[in-house]
Amino acid sequence: MSSSESNPIRDAIAEAIGEHDTILFMKGTPEAPACGFSARTVAMLQSLEAPFAAVDILPDPRIRQELSAISGWPTIPQLFSRGELIGGCDIVTEMYESGELADALGLPEQAGAPAQPVAAEAQPAGLTQIENRLG
């Protein structure tokens, strides 16, 4: 599709998707989401006590660009499970409400436990290197 030059950002994203069972590309961080859709998606994952890696796409516009090239999905957030795109906030919400989400993430049955914040895994190391770390 694009040139045959190396694309380290795209490679790092693909690697991260392959390495983490559950990974959410979002605006901001789970502790400080920068948009309502990302915040809602994080809240659903935390409510299921699902462990997940989170990547903030805001520091570098190329992250979003390359991610969309890989997934064919135009918006943020994007939730992947075991290498496959689950969807954005709308789809995740539907699945959460229907009880399908826990199963899609490979979790035990969706528990009715009150939402407890779960510490997200640290940013995948590869992407940290290519992000513009502000400050």
Next chain:
Amino acid sequence: MPTAEEIKQRIEASIPGAQADVEDYTGGGDHFRATVTSSAFAGRSRIEQHKLVYGVFGDEIGGAIHALSLKTQVQGESGATAAERTDAAAERTDATATGEQRAAPAAT
């Protein structure tokens, strides 16, 4: 900036048999919510269904259309597509006639 009406029309023009209800939910012309019903969605995953709708707008998603929240379905709330409604209604009438309205049970 597109209007909800324009978005609705573009979806319906691009996706076979689609019916779209589109709402501008902030009134600002860039955050929309759409429910799209089409038999073209049959057999497709939610991701594929949503991609079909996003594909209508291409690069505008995230740009002029800052947010387009989607709900997609093969059939409407009534449980039938527009084309199937007439048939289903006819069947229901028959079923009612043979089932519920028969006063005397077949005793013999």
